[in-house]
Amino acid sequence: MSTRLPDAEKACEQLERELRPLVSAKTAMVGLYTGGAWLAERLHAVLGIEAPLGLMDIAFYRDDYAARGLKHDPKRTRIPFDVNGAELLLVDDVLYSGRTVRAAMNELFDYGRPSSIRLVVLADRGGRELPICAQHCGAKVQVPAGQRLRLKRGDDGRLALALEAEHAA
Amino acid sequence: MQRNPQLNENGELQHLLSIEGLPRDVLVRILDTAESFAGVTEREVKKVPLLRGKSVFNLFFEPSTRTRTTFEIAAKRLSADVINLNIAASSQTKGESLLDTVANLSAMQADIFIVRHSASGAPFLIARHVKLHEHVINAGDGRHAHPTQGLLDLFTIRHYKKDFSALTVAIVGDILHSRVARSLIHGLTILGVPEVRAIGPQTLLPTGVKALGVRVFHDMREGLRGADVVVMLRLQNERMRGALLPSAQEFNKHYGLTGDKLSAAKPDAIVMHPGPMNRGVEIDSGVADGPHSVILPQVTFGIAVRMAVMSMVAGA
Numbered sequence: 001m002s003t004r005l006p007d008a009e010k011a012c013e014q015l016e017r018e019l020r021p022l023v024s025a026k027t028a029m030v031g032l033y034t035g036g037a038w039l040a041e042r043l044h045a046v047l048g049i050e051a052p053l054g055l056m057d058i059a060f061y062r063d064d065y066a067a068r069g070l071k072h073d074p075k076r077t078r079i080p081f082d083v084n085g086a087e088l089l090l091v092d093d094v095l096y097s098g099r100t101v102r103a104a105m106n107e108l109f110d111y112g113r114p115s116s117i118r119l120v121v122l123a124d125r126g127g128r129e130l131p132i133c134a135q136h137c138g139a140k141v142q143v144p145a146g147q148r149l150r151l152k153r154g155d156d157g158r159l160a161l162a163l164e165a166e167h168a169a
Numbered sequence: 170m171q172r173n174p175q176l177n178e179n180g181e182l183q184h185l186l187s188i189e190g191l192p193r194d195v196l197v198r199i200l201d202t203a204e205s206f207a208g209v210t211e212r213e214v215k216k217v218p219l220l221r222g223k224s225v226f227n228l229f230f231e232p233s234t235r236t237r238t239t240f241e242i243a244a245k246r247l248s249a250d251v252i253n254l255n256i257a258a259s260s261q262t263k264g265e266s267l268l269d270t271v272a273n274l275s276a277m278q279a280d281i282f283i284v285r286h287s288a289s290g291a292p293f294l295i296a297r298h299v300k301l302h303e304h305v306i307n308a309g310d311g312r313h314a315h316p317t318q319g320l321l322d323l324f325t326i327r328h329y330k331k332d333f334s335a336l337t338v339a340i341v342g343d344i345l346h347s348r349v350a351r352s353l354i355h356g357l358t359i360l361g362v363p364e365v366r367a368i369g370p371q372t373l374l375p376t377g378v379k380a381l382g383v384r385v386f387h388d389m390r391e392g393l394r395g396a397d398v399v400v401m402l403r404l405q406n407e408r409m410r411g412a413l414l415p416s417a418q419e420f421n422k423h424y425g426l427t428g429d430k431l432s433a434a435k436p437d438a439i440v441m442h443p444g445p446m447n448r449g450v451e452i453d454s455g456v457a458d459g460p461h462s463v464i465l466p467q468v469t470f471g472i473a474v475r476m477a478v479m480s481m482v483a484g485a
Contacts, residue, residue, distance in 0.1 A: 060205070060217035075205060076208040102448045
């Protein structure tokens with residue numbers, strides 16, 4: 001069985017069109033490692049957002065630490081702007097259970113009190129376990145059981161969605 | 170082959186007892202994780218929720234201010250509850266055995282034991298007897314090991330020098346009594362530092378130090394020549410038995426780090442010291458407070474390194 005996946009580049013362009021009217025002097029963007037950071041790097045540049053891009057690894061805020069321990073090689077979170085009063089665009093590649101977004105919001109609030117947060121994702125695969133939804137979504141994707149959806153970035157910088165077995169590293 | 174007592178069956182860090190015997194990838198992972206925690210310590214809210222609900226027991230059978238405090242800060246920044254036990258003034262003086270003390274604390278639902286003890290091997294003994302969900306971190310045992318100090322030294326060196334593969338590291342002074350030196354030497358060797366030097370008088374170098382893969386120098390200037398990193402050790406008066414040295418003044422003349430002696434090292438050399446310093450004995454104030462000194466950043470990095478170790482063992 002093969003699943004046709006949406007074109008990530010097209011989804012990215014659609015997000016760009018949707019977000020452009022929202023960008024103001026108070027807009028700031030945070031991308032979640034790893035796929036969300038790639039997407040955020042792209043959107044941040046094309047939208048010409050003034051505040052430098054923030055990148056976040058939510059490893060220290062995960063809710064499955066007790067069961068699974070610390071993820072290998074967590075990246076260092078860097079938020080190089082004042083979160084207080086910012087209109088934040090929180091960017092991730094794939095929205096699934098919503099737990100990553102919950103963790104990211106908790107971490108963001110340890111930096112300050114944003115005036116608002118909008119969630120931007122490239123793909124929504126359903127399956128939410130928390131009351132979280134994306135305000136901006138590039139594409140909706142049905143993912144077969146036992147598989148997971150990941151964003152890949154080629155050597156030429158092009159983004160593409162791919163399916164892989166759930167337990168692959 | 171007997172399993173490494175520090176690792177669980179998945180090769181994850183279960184206890185931190187010594188740097189010796191740690192696989193290179195585990196060592197690098199601790200340093201990488203500490204790098205991420207260093208970001209947390211620079212924020213307005215210097216706290217993450219990782220160890221919420223866990224209890225960390227500081228079990229110091231030997232006095233310490235800096236190490237105990239940085240462990241306490243690290244645990245609090247991970248949202249753990251910290252209990253400090255002043256053992257010297259409690260049960261042990263009433264005759265309770267080490268394992269009985271630990272068993273009692275275990276009954277109080279401990280998750281992590283931070284242990285400092287004057288007897289080499291004490292943390293290993295405790296680690297062999299704790300329950301599966303309990304973790305032991307060695308905060309210094311006798312003359313044997315002080316792994317978190319060694320790790321923070323490695324973290325500091327990596328921070329300033331980026332790469333270990335072309336470094337010359339000179340360790341100076343009382344190596345005989347120094348668990349810090351032993352842990353650092355093992356770490357540098359595991360990470361592939363090509364030249365580690367031990368500089369000191371014959372009486373303060375352990376026999377067999379060459380077997381650890383270090384070059385021995387008795388002349389300080391010769392030993393410092395071309396060094397990228399200079400690690401000064403405290404002259405441990407309280408551990409000296411018998412006449413190993415004529416006097417502190419005599420030691421300072423030959424092995425005290427002055428600006429003049431430091432000029433033999435590379436122009437961009439960094440100077441480290443695990444503290445507490447004896448100014449005017451092993452290090453002159455001009456150097457301790459000078460542009461080469463990274464002694465205070467070491468203390469700051471120590472917090473991130475201890476956060477990394479605690480979060481890794483508690484999650485294993």
